[in-house]
Amino acid sequence: MRQDPRDVYVLEFIYILKFNTAYDVAPNGLLVSVYHLTRIEYGVDQPEEVCIKVFAPRSNPRIPSVFWVWKSSDFQERESYDMLGISYENHPRLKRILMPESWIGWPLRKDYIAPNFYEIQDAH
Numbered sequence: 329m330r331q332d333p334r335d336v337y338v339l340e341f342i343y344i345l346k347f348n349t350a351y352d353v354a355p356n357g358l359l360v361s362v363y364h365l366t367r368i369e370y371g372v373d374q375p376e377e378v379c380i381k382v383f384a385p386r387s388n389p390r391i392p393s394v395f396w397v398w399k400s401s402d403f404q405e406r407e408s409y410d411m412l413g414i415s416y417e418n419h420p421r422l423k424r425i426l427m428p429e430s431w432i433g434w435p436l437r438k439d440y441i442a443p444n445f446y447e448i449q450d451a452h
Contacts, residue, residue: 348362348405354438359414406421406422406424407426409424
């Protein structure tokens with residue numbers, strides 16, 4: 329079954345991206361990007377919420393970016409990239425947001441080994 333690309337743009341007007349997060353399922357397991365969407369069509373007291381989980385292999389975690397549908401996903405996708413290494417395809421500014429650019433590894437992965445040094449930068 330082929331999906332009409334216009335369906336994604338319909339979602340933009342019906343659903344609001346509440347937030348996007350990501351997590352590591354298990355050591356050497358899958359990585360997950362989670363999208364929480366809200367629809368307020370029938371009033372604020374009756375919101376419809378949808379949770380979409382996209383699974384990606386640890387060896388090459390690539391997921392299409394939703395930035396072009398919901399601009400609010402910009403920093404959230406960048407944080408998931410920075411902490412877990414999930415690459416969001418077609419994201420315009422996908423780079424580290426919390427860790428220094430020179431940081432090696434993905435700190436929130438369950439198989440991450442923390443370096444045995446801690447450097448305090450710009451502490452006054």
